[in-house]
Structure formats: C-alpha cells, structure tokens
Amino acid sequence: FAEVRDTQKNKNAAILHHVEVAEGSLSVKDKVEAEVDIMTRRDTMKNHSATHLLNKALREVLGEHINQAGSYVDSKRLRFDLTHFEGISKEDLKRIEEIVNEQIALGLPVAVREMSLVESQEEGAIGLFEDKYKDVVRVVNMGNGYSVELCGGTHVRTTSDIQMLKIMSESSVASGIRRIEAITGREVYKHMTSSDRVLSNVGTLLKAAPEELDRRIAELQSENKGLQKEVHNLKQEESAKSLNDVLDQAAELSNGSKVVAFQFEDMDMDTIRGLGDKIRDQIASGVIVLSTVKEGKLNFIAMVTKDLIEKGVFAGNIVKQVAQITGGNGGGRKDFAAAGGKDISKVDEALGQVKTIVEQML
Ligand SMILES: [Zn+2]
Structure with missing residues (x-):
C-alpha cells in the first residue's frame, strides 16, 4: 500500500507517480491497482x-x-x-x-x-x-x-x-x-x-453573546481608561501625602535654612522634580536633594533656594558630590541639577551626607 505524493510528466509524456510506501513493500514488476482518493x-x-x-x-x-x-x-x-x-x-x-x-x-x-x-x-x-x-x-x-x-x-x-x-x-x-x-x-x-x-x-470570557462582543469590548476599553485615570489620581494623592512626610524629616542648618534629603522609590524624574518644586514652595530657605530608583536606575536631583545661591551654595556642586558617593556623577545649574547614581546600596549614606556637604559650602 503506497500513497501517491506527486505526479509529473517526463519528456516522453509518460506520467510518473512519486509514491511513499505506507505499508508492505514495492518492487519492480509488481502489479499495482491505482485508486483515486475521491x-x-x-x-x-x-x-x-x-x-x-x-x-x-x-x-x-x-x-x-x-x-x-x-x-x-x-x-x-x-x-x-x-x-x-x-x-x-x-x-x-x-x-x-x-x-x-x-x-x-x-x-x-x-x-x-x-x-x-x-x-x-x-x-x-x-x-x-x-x-x-x-x-x-x-x-x-x-x-x-x-x-x-x-x-x-x-x-x-x-x-x-x-x-x-x-x-x-x-x-x-x-x-x-x-x-x-x-x-x-x-x-x-x-x-x-x-x-x-x-x-x-x-463570548464566554466576556460573558456576552457574539453579536454583543464589539459593544462589550468598547465598554471594557472605556472602563480601563477610567481605571487608569483613577490610578493616576491616587498616585497624585499619594505623593501629596509623602510631601508631608518629607517635610517632617527635614534637618535644619545653624542659620535656620532647611535641608531636605529624601529617598523615593519607583518614581520618574518628572515626578520627583514636581515634588521638589512643591517642597521648595513650602520652605522659605534651604536645599533639597531627592533620589529615586526606577527600573534599576538610581537618579538624584538637587535644588537650592535663591538666598543660599547668593552664599555660594550651588545645586550642581551638591548633586555631583552626592552622586559620587554612590559611584555616579552629574551636575547642572546653580538652582537645579540632576545626576545619575550607581550603587543603590549607598543611597542612604549619600543622602546622609547632604547636610555636611552644604555646611562646608557656607
Ligand atoms: Zn482549469
């Protein structure tokens, strides 16, 4: 028993059947019966x-x-x-x-x-x-x-x-x-x-009849949009709460200026910059250094109020020294600067040094 896999005409117009033997054997001069698979x-x-x-x-x-x-x-x-x-x-x-x-x-x-x-x-x-x-x-x-x-x-x-x-x-x-x-x-x-x-x-997954599927999917999409908005709002609320925590932990220099050094988790640079702006609005005079680790990357920002800039305290110099403690580097303007860190385990140590670094500049 053999199955025909292909048929070709040779140059004498004879039809050649290419077969694959499925059962038994096939040898020269065997008589075979051809059958079409209907x-x-x-x-x-x-x-x-x-x-x-x-x-x-x-x-x-x-x-x-x-x-x-x-x-x-x-x-x-x-x-x-x-x-x-x-x-x-x-x-x-x-x-x-x-x-x-x-x-x-x-x-x-x-x-x-x-x-x-x-x-x-x-x-x-x-x-x-x-x-x-x-x-x-x-x-x-x-x-x-x-x-x-x-x-x-x-x-x-x-x-x-x-x-x-x-x-x-x-x-x-x-x-x-x-x-x-x-x-x-x-x-x-x-x-x-x-x-x-x-x-x-x-339909079973969406609990809807086939003719209702497109409507149901549109519903889910708009529901999802609503949820995303809600999550965004909750995050904003959360950061407002953290703002109070941060201010509570601020240190004070001998001249009465504040030193805020705080570590955030999983926030992007725009968010911590926004938080930095809010903190600066709350303190009349001071230095702010914030860190964040997002997707394994450590970053710092530093901000300095005008009165301290006039005394030679520059954000660029502060953030550079802080980042260097973790093996990183960076710099920037006098009022605002950013830097990338390396060794995440040294964040606490780096932020702990902020007050000392600022005092040396005064
Ligand atoms: Zn045809």
Whole structure:
C-alpha cells in the first residue's frame, strides 16, 4: 500500500507517480491497482475550478489589465497570483468574493471541449497562449461564455459543486504581483466552525453573546481608561501625602535654612522634580536633594533656594558630590541639577551626607 505524493510528466509524456510506501513493500514488476482518493480529488477540483471564477471576478472588479501570474492548488486551498500594481482594497476583495459566490450559487454548467487555437481565440478564451499549446487546445467554458479559459486541469461539473469560496488573504509576492489565497467547500465549513469556536470562547470570557462582543469590548476599553485615570489620581494623592512626610524629616542648618534629603522609590524624574518644586514652595530657605530608583536606575536631583545661591551654595556642586558617593556623577545649574547614581546600596549614606556637604559650602 503506497500513497501517491506527486505526479509529473517526463519528456516522453509518460506520467510518473512519486509514491511513499505506507505499508508492505514495492518492487519492480509488481502489479499495482491505482485508486483515486475521491475526497482529496474532489476538494482539489473545487479549489482549481474556483481559480477560473476568481480570475473572471478579478477582471470584472479590477479591470481587464490583470493577468494570471501563476497559481497553486491542492485539496486544502488555492493560491492565485496576478499582475496588479497596488494592493487590493478590502471592499474590492469583498466584491470579488461575492461575485465568485454568486456564480457558484447559480450553478453554471462547466463544459470542456477541445478545439483549434484559432477557434478558442474566437470564443474569447484567456490563458497563456504559449508555444506549448499545440494545434488542439482544451477549453474550459463556465456558464456558456461567462468564463472561458485554456486549461488542462480537472474541474467540477457545475460551479455549485464548489459550494463556497472564502478569500483568506491578499498580499504582495513580488513587484507588481499580488497573491490571493482562498479556500472552498469543506474547508470553508471547517474555517467557519473554528471561527465560531473562537467567538464562543471570547463570548464566554466576556460573558456576552457574539453579536454583543464589539459593544462589550468598547465598554471594557472605556472602563480601563477610567481605571487608569483613577490610578493616576491616587498616585497624585499619594505623593501629596509623602510631601508631608518629607517635610517632617527635614534637618535644619545653624542659620535656620532647611535641608531636605529624601529617598523615593519607583518614581520618574518628572515626578520627583514636581515634588521638589512643591517642597521648595513650602520652605522659605534651604536645599533639597531627592533620589529615586526606577527600573534599576538610581537618579538624584538637587535644588537650592535663591538666598543660599547668593552664599555660594550651588545645586550642581551638591548633586555631583552626592552622586559620587554612590559611584555616579552629574551636575547642572546653580538652582537645579540632576545626576545619575550607581550603587543603590549607598543611597542612604549619600543622602546622609547632604547636610555636611552644604555646611562646608557656607
Ligand atoms: Zn482549469
């Protein structure tokens, strides 16, 4: 028992079957009985016959300029390459699919006749008029002239045998060549069944009927937006609370100026800068150094009030010295400066030094 995987014509026009032995053995001079796998054959016929209708529908929708640039058909699907210089719009694809399915529903007769090349051209046949066609050509006529093509393939008897066509994708394969992939017959049913299952699973997850899914998803999206806003507001409230904690822990210099050195977790630079501004508004005179560790990165900012800048206390110098304690570096202006730190375990030590550093500058 062997399965035929491929058939090819050799140069003497003999048909060669490439087989894979599935059971038993095969040797020279064995007599074999060939049997066509009916289902596979019929599925393939449907897919191949559908390429004729697709070819026609493409010409109707996109224009007569398009040409078949190749096709591939097996029992699962069909592929149709055509010459066209731009992507095919969703609306056009939908129209093309509709036309093919209309022609399938009409149950057009499929007639196969052999005739001379000239006769076939008179009938308006399309196809590759190449040297390989001898004097007699095979013409496949669907719907008494609706679609007339030169073709040597196997076809259904009426277009309704194809049952249904569903376009799965449209893509570019080369410059000026588009590819359409589609399924027919039983594969459409399988596709429908699996789409149904996905919809039903999503419906279960969202506790909604299939026709309510888009509304439900829109609801969830707006709910999510609301939650994000709420989280943002809570974070703001939280930072306002931390502001009081920070001020409570401020140290005082001998001249009455405050020294605020505080460590924040998981805040970005903009946030701690905003907090720094608020702290500066609360203290009349002083130095503020804040640190934050976000995504493993340690950063410092320093701020100095005007009166201390006049006495030679500069934010750039302070932040530089603080960052250096952790192995980092940085600097900036007299009133505001930022620096990157390295060793996170030394943050406490660095912030603990702020008061001493400022005192040395006075
Ligand atoms: Zn054909």
